[in-house]
Amino acid sequence: xxxxxxxxxxxxxxxxxxxxxxxxxxxxxxxxxxxxxxxxxxxxxxxxxxxxxxxxxxxxxxxxxxxxxxxxxxxxxxxxxxxxxxxxxxxxxxxxxxxxxxxxxxxxxxxxxxxxxxxxxxxxxxxxxxxxxxxx
Numbered sequence: 228x229x230x231x232x233x234x235x236x237x238x239x240x241x242x243x244x245x246x247x248x249x250x251x252x253x254x255x256x257x258x259x260x261x262x263x264x265x266x267x268x269x270x271x272x273x274x275x276x277x278x279x280x281x282x283x284x285x286x287x288x289x290x291x292x293x294x295x296x297x298x299x300x301x302x303x304x305x306x307x308x309x310x311x312x313x314x315x316x317x318x319x320x321x322x323x324x325x326x327x328x329x330x331x332x333x334x335x336x337x338x339x340x341x342x343x344x345x346x347x348x349x350x351x352x353x354x355x356x357x358x359x360x361x362x363x
Contacts, residue, residue, distance in 0.1 A: 230260075230261050231261065231339035233330065233334040275289055312332075319353065335357060340359045
């Protein structure tokens with residue numbers, strides 16, 4: 228059975244850069260078999276912001292890097308809808324990072340699995356069933 232998978236920003240970066248050792252081995256096969264593999268537009272913003280602040284060096288100019296990172300790996304963009312905005316605001320107040328909250332709400336709204344190794348995500352009961360398993 229194929230799944231819809233939302234990639235957290237760091238997973239997307241690692242996937243594009245070939246840093247497969249940074250996430251569980253079995254995830255790569257899940258990504259390849261996914262019905263839809265994608266990111267929130269907020270991940271594009273996070274990458275742009277990190278690049279602008281000098282915390283992330285990209286191999287191409289920003290616009291080109293994002294286009295390549297979406298096209299070459301066949302990454303979809305999951306739109307931020309009003310439902311996602313509302314879900315993000317209504318998530319438990321575990322941490323306040325609005326980017327992470329939008330990414331989590333995106334997985335909920337699309338009924339998707341969420342690929343992230345952010346330990347704070349597992350504290351959200353709302354997304355517990357949506358997080359990809361780290362073990363086999």
